[in-house]
Amino acid sequence: MKTEFKKNILCIGAGYVGGPTMAMIAYKCPQYKVTTVDINPVRIAEWNSDILPVYEPGLDEIVKDVRGKNLFFSTDIEKGIKESDIIFVSVNTPTKTFGVGAGMAADLQYWEKTARKILECSETPKIIVEKSTLPVKTALAMERILTLNNNKVHFDVLSNPEFLAEGTAVKDLENPDRVLVGSRQTESGLAAREELVEIYANWVPEERIVKSDIWSSELSKLVANAFLAQRISSINSISALCEKTDADIANVTRAIGFDSRIGSKFLNASIGFGGSCFKKDILNLVYLCRHYGLNEVADYWESVVKINDYQKGRFVFNMLTAMFNTLAEKKICLFGFAFKADTGDTRESPAIFIAKRLIEEKARLTITDPKALKNAKRDLHGVDGKVSYIEDPYEAAAGSHAIAIITEWNIYKELDFEKIYRSMIKPAFIFDGRNVINHKRLFEIGFNVFPTGKPALTHFE
Numbered sequence: 001m002k003t004e005f006k007k008n009i010l011c012i013g014a015g016y017v018g019g020p021t022m023a024m025i026a027y028k029c030p031q032y033k034v035t036t037v038d039i040n041p042v043r044i045a046e047w048n049s050d051i052l053p054v055y056e057p058g059l060d061e062i063v064k065d066v067r068g069k070n071l072f073f074s075t076d077i078e079k080g081i082k083e084s085d086i087i088f089v090s091v092n093t094p095t096k097t098f099g100v101g102a103g104m105a106a107d108l109q110y111w112e113k114t115a116r117k118i119l120e121c122s123e124t125p126k127i128i129v130e131k132s133t134l135p136v137k138t139a140l141a142m143e144r145i146l147t148l149n150n151n152k153v154h155f156d157v158l159s160n161p162e163f164l165a166e167g168t169a170v171k172d173l174e175n176p177d178r179v180l181v182g183s184r185q186t187e188s189g190l191a192a193r194e195e196l197v198e199i200y201a202n203w204v205p206e207e208r209i210v211k212s213d214i215w216s217s218e219l220s221k222l223v224a225n226a227f228l229a230q231r232i233s234s235i236n237s238i239s240a241l242c243e244k245t246d247a248d249i250a251n252v253t254r255a256i257g258f259d260s261r262i263g264s265k266f267l268n269a270s271i272g273f274g275g276s277c278f279k280k281d282i283l284n285l286v287y288l289c290r291h292y293g294l295n296e297v298a299d300y301w302e303s304v305v306k307i308n309d310y311q312k313g314r315f316v317f318n319m320l321t322a323m324f325n326t327l328a329e330k331k332i333c334l335f336g337f338a339f340k341a342d343t344g345d346t347r348e349s350p351a352i353f354i355a356k357r358l359i360e361e362k363a364r365l366t367i368t369d370p371k372a373l374k375n376a377k378r379d380l381h382g383v384d385g386k387v388s389y390i391e392d393p394y395e396a397a398a399g400s401h402a403i404a405i406i407t408e409w410n411i412y413k414e415l416d417f418e419k420i421y422r423s424m425i426k427p428a429f430i431f432d433g434r435n436v437i438n439h440k441r442l443f444e445i446g447f448n449v450f451p452t453g454k455p456a457l458t459h460f461e
Contacts, residue, residue: 156184
């Protein structure tokens with residue numbers, strides 16, 4: 001017997017946002033048919049397999065529960081568009097690498113191709129939902145493309161930015177801080193907004209569904225990421241000062257975190273932020289500010305990115321100076337390559353910058369990570385240097401001069417560091433870029449320990 005669904009939902013783009021978001025909607029809304037399409041047949045095949053292309057705790061169980069019932073993955077984009085009532089656009093919007101705005105503006109070529117494909121294949125009215133992170137006023141461009149056929153088919157464009165954190169995406173989708181839905185303030189736009197709100201209301205409390213105009217919604221995503229990144233860069237700038245003054249960044253962050261006006265979140269000193277959003281969105285905001293002549297505002301936000309780059313460079317410089325000003329032919333083991341724990345994503349990971357700088361210093365690298373080795377090999381493909389990839393951290397660390405903790409995986413807190421110390425070349429160094437291990441204990445074992453934003457613990461005079 002053929003299942004009758006209330007509406008057909010389509011998502012164009014089966015990446016880190018589209019795949020998990022559609023899985024959650026299908027899981028919470030069995031009355032809707034949810035299809036995710038992508039031009040990449042390998043990615044779609046992986047979504048239909050036992051090993052998903054995206055690693056997120058809890059995602060496997062949800063996908064397997066609803067796949068084939070009301071959740072489907074396909075490469076047939078044209079069919080998906082024709083049969084859909086609501087289309088989420090979740091395609092890649094990387095930073096431009098060419099032409100005007102190179103290095104800052106969003107590259108909208110994939111987004112525009114998608115808009116034109118929707119126009120070409122649509123035979124019935126559609127609600128188009130911007131899910132990708134886009135510059136403010138992009139919905140206006142989307143509307144202009146979709147009305148090229150003299151309104152033969154009616155489209156309403158909504159903004160519904162994602163606020164997922166990789167590693168906790170399933171939890172963020174199931175219990176979000178807020179769901180933001182922006183629309184045109186027209187009768188048709190407001191009606192379309194209510195249709196999207198009705199979907200989320202299946203599991204999100206009404207008070208957490210925020211309705212706004214479409215331009216505020218688009219801008220809110222950029223600003224949210226900019227504010228979060230700003231906090232990371234702010235505390236990282238203070239970590240450098242702590243190391244010079246023998247202060248302890250953990251004590252500083254604890255003291256200021258008690259202030260209710262500040263709070264404790266996003267105040268962990270580290271080697272810097274990574275991921276697909278923070279840097280891209282800040283540079284997008286910088287470009288937008290410069291476009292409107294707000295140069296001082298642009299300079300302010302650009303400094304957040306500069307501090308992040310400074311922190312990564314400082315980490316490598318500290319390694320160089322601590323290890324007698326030469327890393328040539330020394331074996332360095334990187335613990336972690338993903339930009340954060342509980343994900344295999346390496347986009348903009350500090351590990352890429354650090355690995356390349358260490359290779360420039362003629363170091364021999366060994367990289368270990370429970371989920372990101374495949375991406376690490378891709379990121380360092382073509383780099384001229386000695387690099388090996390080993391999943392087992394004990395095997396990876398054996399024979400090394402130093403360990404650099406790059407990703408805050410819980411498994412690194414639980415390792416037998418006495419065993420690791422015995423296998424390393426002496427003097428043995430640990431550089432903790434995430435402050436996740438017991439530094440005093442490591443020092444007692446025999447390591448020379450260099451935390452981030454704290455005094456070093458060394459056995460040297």
